[in-house]
Amino acid sequence: MSFGILGTGVSGLAAAQKGLDTTGHNIANVNTTGYNRQTVEQISTVGIPFGGVFLGNGTQVSSISRAFNEFSYTEVIYNKSQFNYNNTQTTNASRLDNFLANTDTGITKSIEESFNAINGITEDPTIISARNVFLSSAESTAKRFNNMFSEVEQQHLGNINQEIKTxxxxxxxxxxxxxxLNGEIAVANSVAENGFPANDLLDKRDLLVSQLSEKVQVNIIDLPDGTINLTVGTGLTLVAGTFAVPLSVERNEFDSNKLEVGIAPTPGAPNKAIVTNQLxxxxxGGLFKIREELLLPAIRDMGKIAIAYADAFNRQQSLGRDxxxxEGTNLFKDINDPQVALTRTLNSKQNPTASDFSVNITNASLLTGEEYLMEVDQTGNLVVSDKDKNVLATYTPADIAAMSPPTNDRLEIPDTGLNINIAKNNLAVGDRFLIRATYSGSREIERTLEDPNLVAAAGNALDVSAPTNPNNVELSLYEITDTSNANFPNQANFPPPLDPQIRVVVDATGTQYSIQDSAGNPLAAPAGGPFNIPSDQVIDLPGMRLELKGQLAGNEVFNITNQGGTAPFDEKKFGPGDNSNALIMLEYQNKKTLDGGTNTFSESYAELVTFVGVKTQSGKINADSFAVLLAGAEQRMAAISGVNLDEEAANLIRYQQAYSAAARIISIANETFDSLLQAVR
Known part of the structure; x- marks a missing residue:
């Protein structure tokens, strides 16, 4: 019986010792990040049968467990991931918002100043200083666009790239x-006495998973040996047991300045699968979200405004006289400068051989800032689609041949304001290309007009009358295309007293038009027509394009006379003091020339600023919400897993008393044993 007492005392002493050790361990780690409070779990040892009864045989420590709640932990890492996701977006969006909305760095002020300068010209077009002020304001506006592009691309996108790498x-x-740690945990679990878990290793691993969730949202899969697998997105493996799958930073398929994340589809595979969209x-995830949904759209929208601004002034310059x-010449670099047009399409790096496309902008009001994908399908067709994979155009091999050298015909991409041809044709099945017509618009805008005398403030000397025009349809000059055309209406090609020089005659259906001379004879084919009237009602004439505004009734007749040229013309109406073209330029301040004719230049920019501001505010609201959720989740987890010093102090006393009592049991057992020995001597 004494040996039973001794064993019982020893077991109690050992259990109390483990309790003291564990409590001391808790106290020592009260400030250790990621530490979960540990608790000694005791059970009674199986009793010894004696005289028909079972006598108690002491205690044993069955486990030292962590105060860990998987639901609370999962809640913490999810909210931590979402907070960092939204906070990263908010931080970057706020920088862009402050930049675009600032009157000293935004474009609105420069645009308004350019129109103020035009107003100065309208007061007296002969004053050279007023013309110089206008040229200076045009230069300032172009530079402001250039600076905005550099700031957003180099600073904001450059910062995103660096953060992606880090x-x-x-x-x-x-x-x-x-x-x-998975490996260490597996080994520890396999050799642990009575299967005791490796609590401190588990704490370290859980802390790392929590830190990982700050970078990317992960899914945890528990395995029987105590290890875990980690996946992201739709099941992409990051950690499988002891094997970690490294991510890599890769160049975008089209744009080498745009970084993506890749991963080897199988261990050691040389080619990386791009998995950006799964992160x-x-x-x-926040970095990629802000790049794709805010920074890149902002650059493209700035480019859209710059292109429309330059195109409007260039077009109006060409319609006036200096x-x-x-005839006026371009104020800014041609938006369809051949070199610029070649930069609007990017080859996929997977294309075996590069092909070069030239993308021209035919209608700036239709520009959306959207990117388009071109692919050569299995039948050899070139298919153009939008971001939602809606097919916009399909060009057959015959079309492709017509677009290629030596003919280089330009084919329209419907409803985009763009047309394309192929400067270098190395197309092969599977080739992919990205059209981004507006991306570099704010970088490429450049004032090219230097001489103030060449500001085309005067009207174009084009008189249009309509002896037959029941619906009062307006016909006005849209664009000068080729003044060297032999049938271009001017006094050199049609000497006075020919008036009108040419006529535009609409057929009875209002769907076709023909071009006649002053005597009513059709111009030599094909210049005389008939031609179909396009949906935008911009019609082609020799050396120019005219725009019809209104609903044609049919049988309209428009007389056209250009009073400019070598012969004398009406000095009051078309001379140096005329400001009619400058007045039209001034109208662009309030003219809806962007976004399908819904916005002015300033309104379109204000829409961009509002878009960025709303994104910023929305991100801040989400970040603040998840900050509250995260704080609550961490508090709930701390209540379960945290070390309470008052509680641990009480445990110290409890285990100390148990230790002393167990020691007393051993002492009594020794005394009893000694008494027995003395009794048998």
Whole structure:
């Protein structure tokens, strides 16, 4: 019986010792990040049968468990991931919002100043200083666009690229350490006495998973040996047991300045699968989200405004006359400059051989800032689609041949304001190309007019009358295309007293038009027509394009006379003092020339600023919401897993008393044993 007492005392002493050790461990780690309070779990030892009864045989420690709640932990890492996801977006969006909305760095002020300068010309077009002020304001506006592009692309997008690199490196470091800990945990679990869990290793691993969730949202899969697998997105593996799958930073398929995240589809595979779209949540997901939904659209929208602004002034310049009486020339670099047009299409790096496309902008009001994908399908067709994979155009091999050298016909992409041809044709099945017509618009705008005398403030000397026009349809000059055309209406090609020089005659259906000379004879085919009237009602004439405004009734007749040219013309109406073209330029301040004719230049920019501001505010609201949710989740987890010093102090006393009592049991057992020995001597 004494041996039973001794064993019982020893078991109690050992259990109390483990209780003291564990309590001391808790107290020592009260400030250790990620530490979960540990608790000694005791059970009674199986009793000894004696005389028909079972006598108690002491205690044993069955486990030292962590105060860990998987639901609370999952709640913490999810909210942490979502907070960082939204906070990263908010931080970057706020920088862009402050930049675009600032009157000193935004474009609105420069645009308004350019129209103020035009107003100065309208007061007296002969004053050279007023013309110089206008040229200076045009230069300032172009430079402002240039600076905005540089700021957003180099600073904002450059910062995003650097953060992507840093974040991917941090993710790889964390996942590698998690893989190592998985191995250590598996070994510890296999050799642990009575299957005791490796609590401190589990704490370290859970802390790393929590840190990883700040970077990217992860899914945890528990395995029987105590290890875990980690996946992201739709099941992409980051950690499988002891093996960590490293992410890599890759160049975008089309744009080498745009970074993506890749991963080897199988261990050691040389080619990386791009998995950017599968990385949701965390700061990395936030970086890609803000880049794709805010920064890149902002650059494209700035380019759209710059292109429309330059095109409007260039077009109106071409419709007027300068101080020398000549047709106006471009104020800004041609928006369809051949070199610029070639930069609007990017080859996929997977294309075996590069092909070069030239993309011209035919109608700036239709520009949306959207990107378009071109692919050569299995039948050899070139298919153009939008971001939602809606097919916009399909060009057959015959079309492709017509677009290619030596003919280089331009084919329209319907409803986009764009047309294309192929400067270098190396097309092969599977080739892919990205059209981004407006991306570089704010970088490429450049004032090219230097001489103030060449500002085309005067009217174009084009008189249009309509002896037959029941619906009062307006016909006005839209664009000068070729003044060297032999049938271009001017006094050199049609000497006075020919008036009108040419006529536009609409057929009875109002769907076709013909071009006649002053005597009513059709111009030599094909210049005389008949031609179909397009849906935009912009019709082609020799050396020019005219725009019809209104509903044609049929049988309209328009007389056209250009009073400019070599012969004398009405000085009051068309001379140096005329400001009629400058007045039309001034109208562009309030003219709806953008976004399908719904916005002015300033309104379109204000819409961009509002869009960025709304995104910023929305991100802030989401970040604040998840900050509250995260704080609550962490408090709930701390209530379960945290170390309470008062509680641990009480445990110290409890285990100390148990230890002393167990020691007393051993002492009594010794005394009893000694008494027995003395009794038998």
């Amino acid at each position: 974040t991917v490196a941090a993710i790889n470091e964390i996942t590698a350490r998690i893989g190592q 949701d949540g965390g700061s990395l 101080l020398n009486g000549d």
